[in-house]
Every structure is written in C-alpha cells, then in structure tokens.
Amino acid sequence: MIDVVVLFFALGVFARIVRSDLRLPEALYETLSIYLLLAIGLKGGIELSKQPLAALAPQVAAAVALGFAIPFALFPLLRALRLSAPDAASVAAHYGSVSVVTFAVATTALARAGVAYESHAALWVAVMEAPGIVAGVLLARRAREGAPARWGELAHDVLLGKSVLLLMGGLAIGAVMGEAGTKPIHAVFVEPFKGVLALFMLELGLVAGARLPEVRRYGAAVLAVGLVAPPLLALAGALVGLALGLSTGGVALMATLAASASYIAAPTAMRIAVPEANAGLSIAAALGVTFPFNIVVGIPLYLELAKALTR
Amino acid sequence: MMDKHPKTLLVIVAEAALEKALVRDARERGAHRWSIGEVHGAGDDGEREGAWEADRTIELKLICDAVVADSIAAHVLATYAPHYSVAMYFADVKVLRPERF
Numbered sequence: 105m106i107d108v109v110v111l112f113f114a115l116g117v118f119a120r121i122v123r124s125d126l127r128l129p130e131a132l133y134e135t136l137s138i139y140l141l142l143a144i145g146l147k148g149g150i151e152l153s154k155q156p157l158a159a160l161a162p163q164v165a166a167a168v169a170l171g172f173a174i175p176f177a178l179f180p181l182l183r184a185l186r187l188s189a190p191d192a193a194s195v196a197a198h199y200g201s202v203s204v205v206t207f208a209v210a211t212t213a214l215a216r217a218g219v220a221y222e223s224h225a226a227l228w229v230a231v232m233e234a235p236g237i238v239a240g241v242l243l244a245r246r247a248r249e250g251a252p253a254r255w256g257e258l259a260h261d262v263l264l265g266k267s268v269l270l271l272m273g274g275l276a277i278g279a280v281m282g283e284a285g286t287k288p289i290h291a292v293f294v295e296p297f298k299g300v301l302a303l304f305m306l307e308l309g310l311v312a313g314a315r316l317p318e319v320r321r322y323g324a325a326v327l328a329v330g331l332v333a334p335p336l337l338a339l340a341g342a343l344v345g346l347a348l349g350l351s352t353g354g355v356a357l358m359a360t361l362a363a364s365a366s367y368i369a370a371p372t373a374m375r376i377a378v379p380e381a382n383a384g385l386s387i388a389a390a391l392g393v394t395f396p397f398n399i400v401v402g403i404p405l406y407l408e409l410a411k412a413l414t415r
Numbered sequence: 416m417m418d419k420h421p422k423t424l425l426v427i428v429a430e431a432a433l434e435k436a437l438v439r440d441a442r443e444r445g446a447h448r449w450s451i452g453e454v455h456g457a458g459d460d461g462e463r464e465g466a467w468e469a470d471r472t473i474e475l476k477l478i479c480d481a482v483v484a485d486s487i488a489a490h491v492l493a494t495y496a497p498h499y500s501v502a503m504y505f506a507d508v509k510v511l512r513p514e515r516f
Binding site: 257314367371376380 | 435464465468495
C-alpha cells in the first residue's frame, strides 16, 4: 500500500499541473525543513547515546567513501549522454549528495513494513551530504584548467550549511541527552514527525511540479539520468550496506541514500562552484524525476533488494 | 531647504546564491552601505518565483559614488552575468549625509 505522505506529494504536483494558486508561505517551508532536519538528527542521536561511537567508524567511513565515489562513477556515463563536462559534474554531484526527505520517507516505509533498521542511520545522512559535492567540484575543475575554486568558502557553506549543521546538532543533542533527557521534547520532535513530513511533501510536490516543464524541455537525457541512475546506485549502496553487516532495514536505507539526489545543499553549492553548469538540468533530474521515482517505486524496490540480499 | 548631495544608486537583481559574493565584491570596490531584499519575478527566459532555496532571487541596493557604482557594475557584468541571472540599473539619488556612502 502506498504511504500517506506520497499522496501529499501527489497533491502538490496536481496543484501545480492544474495551476492552482496554492502556495505554502516561505517561512513555513523554512520552519518545516528546520524541524525535519532537527527531528531526524535527534532521533539518530538518542540511539547513538546507547552505543560506543568507535564501533560506528567503519560505517561513517564507508558512507563518506560511497558519497564521494558516486560522482566519479556517474560522470563518464553522463558524458556518454552528451552532457557537457560542467553539466555532467554538476548532475553527478547532486546524485553523490543525498536527499534527507527521501531518507525520511524510507524510514517511515520501513516502520510501516515492520522492518528494523539501525536507528542511528541519521548519522549516515549527515556525513553523506558533503562528499558528493566535493567530488563534483573536483570533476568540474579537472575539466577546466586553472579556474579558481574557493575551497574555504565551499567547505564553510557545505559543512556549516543548514542541513549538516541541524542534522549534526540534533545528533549531538540526542547523543548527549539520551532517551531520558530528550523526553520533555518528544511531544514536539517525535510524535508529530510524520504529519510535518506530510506537509513538507505537499510543498515538495508543488516545487517538483514546477520542474515538469524543464523535464519536458531537457527530454530524454534527464529521464535517462533520473530513472536509470537511482536503481544502479541503490545496488551499489546495498552492497556497501551488506559488506558493513547492516540489518535488512539498514541495507535498504543505505541503498536509498545512494539512490537519492540532493536538491537543497547541492544546487546552491554547485551554482557557486560550477557557474557554467546548467542548474535547471540538475534540478529537473534530481527533483523532477528521481525524487518522485524514489518515493513511489524506488523505496519499495530497494527494500525488496535488501530482503533478497540479507536472506 | 535641506542640504542634499548627489550619489548613485546601483540596484543588482541576481540569484540568491550570489549574495555573499556580490556583497564581498562590492565592499572590495568601495561600497560602504547596502541593503538586500528578497524578490521574485520573471523574464522572457523563465520565472524565478522563489518557492525554495535554489530558486530565490535577491535585490541588492547600493548607494555610492558614481565611479564606485561603475566599477562594481563592470565587475559583475564580466564575472557573473555570463552564467547567472543578473539585472542591473542605476539611478541618480540625493542623500543627506554623503560621508555615510
């Protein structure tokens, strides 16, 4: 059965297609995204407080390496689709980085299916945001000689940007305060989570719906990237999860993270780092094609893949 | 009659991703005061409605000497205009405390 939050997304897309005047106030969008990032971080942090941190080092290292490797693997394929080098680097960076909301939808899908997963998985999300972007910038730089890269600024914007700061902050607060210490804020940060996610999905539906004309404009290349890359990357992610000895749910989440594409951190970072790349192309693929594909078809598929691999 | 002094208002409408870079470059070229607002709009090449992070547009207003405004505009035109959505315009304005600009 389809998850309720997916229908909120569909409602947003529908509103766009029929040109409804529905808009979520920008301040609400900001608030919802801050809430989701903090809540996901907190939940992971509470689980972190229950286990020795050193034991997680291999997972963190593998997640970083996976995020960093994805753009290098995608780049030649994108070039073969006749994307220019800057465009290929930018698209590759979007897929190397991750989508927090896709992760959130996957965790609710796992909970609904009764499949257990490593509850500290938010840590993987937090460390997978930046490496793909760095790899994308490296790829773009390799393609054009001598162009200056402001690495300090890029590192600041990515590592201290809203997403990583709130995820890491939530993880730290949850880890320090533990289950008992965070109990007083459960009523805000734990119980309403799915309702808030639903509202955010409505907004994402509106934004993704607005990208549909671009998907049409770029045509086959965007569809090919947006639909073919996620299952391939999911397979790579699932194999990494398997090698790490993760649970079935953990393998499914690692697959989902590998398959997901960033549409918040990466677009802003790549816009500055690779100005000549066509921003519309990356966003059309990441948000117009891959995000809907992942939440409707991908996540159930990756769960079945994880089940088959861990059987 | 109040004592008024001529200055140039330079308005730069650009992708929000450029905000930090534009402010940095303007300061380096002698701008002392500016204000920034978020706007949305459209042109023949598409709409920027500002519904989310990667789609935001800012309007940077700088009041400065004409020569500073020219230098900033020339730099923006050469550095950012080829790859980003940028629009600029100038206006002659009068201020009461010229030393602030």
